[in-house]
Amino acid sequence: MQKTALVPYAQLPRAHHNRHVLTSTVDVFGTAHWLLADRAPQPGDAARPFDALVVSVDPNGSAELTELSAVRARWPHLDRLPDGGFVVAASRARQHEDGDQVQVFDALGRETSSFCVGDAIEHLLVDEAGHIWVGHFDENPVGIRRWSATGQLTWTSDNAHIPGLFDCYALNVSGIVAWACPYTDFPLVEIRPDRTDRPVRVWANNVVAGAHAVAVHGERVAFHGGYSGQQDRLAHGKITETSVEPTGVGLLTLRDGSAPGRRRVVGRGSRIYVQAEPFTAWGVFDLSS
Structure with a gap:
């Protein structure tokens, strides 16, 4: 099976390796961010706000530090707003x-x-306009929602006619467009809330089930991950009028050809970013390359 190696993308500066990585992400503009604490969360910590540090590394490798005061989420999601601020959210x-x-x-x-x-945030991604996209997992099967930075609900998948939307397995936000691949039917879904004629488009997925990340470039699609034993799968497809048809399958690996093991994944347009344990570096697969 053909292997595709991740390209090194962003590194947490070594000066911060002594701190605990609470979470990390890559924003819509391509800057990588790490949310750091002095130590890992401990039992009984839930009610105690703490100060945290965000280390941001832009595509040119320049680093920026932002100290956040009185963070409350112990197992958080993180993303950056276009004005330079940050969103931190507790998954539960x-x-x-x-x-x-x-x-x-x-x-x-x-x-x-x-x-x-x-409850039950699976994905939290901010778009170029500052909207906060949230995909939920099945302990709170409300689907996909878009919020303003002040907490106003601006779009919901309710009545969007997305088949089998019980768990948002994969969510990709680029520009002001979202792509999703939700459980149980795993269709490919394009969401453009500001488009009046056809805000949601759905294609039957004849490529894979269980992918946890998706990348889209024109008519080409790549799905990463899957069920047990398929977490390293990279399946390619082509968008037709009503469905996504398979064009090939392989493995996505680290630079040395090995499997990533425990990882985080973020989908942004044509790119899938992967961060393997110990979560100090991001690699990237770009479908447009």
Whole structure:
């Protein structure tokens, strides 16, 4: 089976390797971010806000530091807003009944607002306009929603006629467009909420089931991941009028050809970013290359 190696993309500066990586992501403009704490979360920590550090590395390798005050999420999602601020969200809402599940910080690290988007966050990605896209997993099967940075719901997959949307396995946000591949039917879904004539398009997926990341470039699609034993799969397809048809399958590996093991994945347009343990470096696969 053909192997495709990830291309090295961004590194956490070595000076910060002594801190615990709470989470990491790559934003819509291609900058990588790490949310760091002095130590890993401990039992009993849930009610104790803490200060955290965001280390941002842009595509040119320049690093920027932002200190965030009184972060409440212990197992968070992170993304950057176009104005330089950050969104930090707890994946579970049970301990955030006061509406502080999502915290929004300005560019100086000061909290400006907080709100709740619902339990069981699988993906949280900010688009170029500053909308916050949230995909949920099946313990809260509300699908996909788009929020403003002040907590206003601006789009929901309710009544969008997306078949079998119980768990948002894969979500890709690029520009102001979202692509998804949800459980149970795993269709390819394009979402353009600001388009009045056809905001949602759905294609039957004849390529794979269980992918956790998707990349799209023109009529070409790549699905990464799968069920047990298929987490390294990279399946290619072509978008037709009503379906996505298979064109090839291989493996996505680290630069040395080995499997990533535990990893994070982020889909952005034609790119799938992968971060393997110990979560200090991002690699990238670009479908447009």
